[in-house]
Amino acid sequence: MSVTIRVFSEADTEAVIALWLQAFPEYNDTSRPHRNPRLSIANKLGTQPELFFVAIRNDGDVDGALVGTAMAGYDGHRGWLYSVAVAPEARRDGLGTRLVRHAENALATMGCLKLNLQVLTDKAExxxxxxxxxxRADAVVSLGKRLTVQESEALV
Incomplete structure (x- = not known):
């Protein structure tokens, strides 16, 4: 399969959401607001949008179809990899590896020396x-805390 990996464009939004809803079943759980794909996209566009990648198929009858995503981030200390997703019809052809390597290379050019990612424990594959x-699993414990969004108060 021939694909091009490029930076996300806002025109990709609906295709990305459709892919994520398919690839990440937890995005369909409305009781988990932190799994809102529109919010994830908006937040990424506000922070290092150049590290939001999409894979576009450019062969055959499905030319132009979005078949993969990867988001990365770098805070100057460590890099992170998020939302690596590949459409079912594009799996087992090396696209996931290409997306990860693309993100790794982008982070390395920024000076990133260590990349982290998190995977839910029940996702053995x-x-x-x-x-x-x-x-490899690091000898660390991943901690998290959900924050509520606070309305900013006007200064009087």
């Missing part, structure tokens, strides 16, 4: 994919 790419 995803964990195996990243292990094949050289990722």
């Amino acid at each position: 995803v964990l195996a994919f990243y292990e094949r790419l050289g990722y």
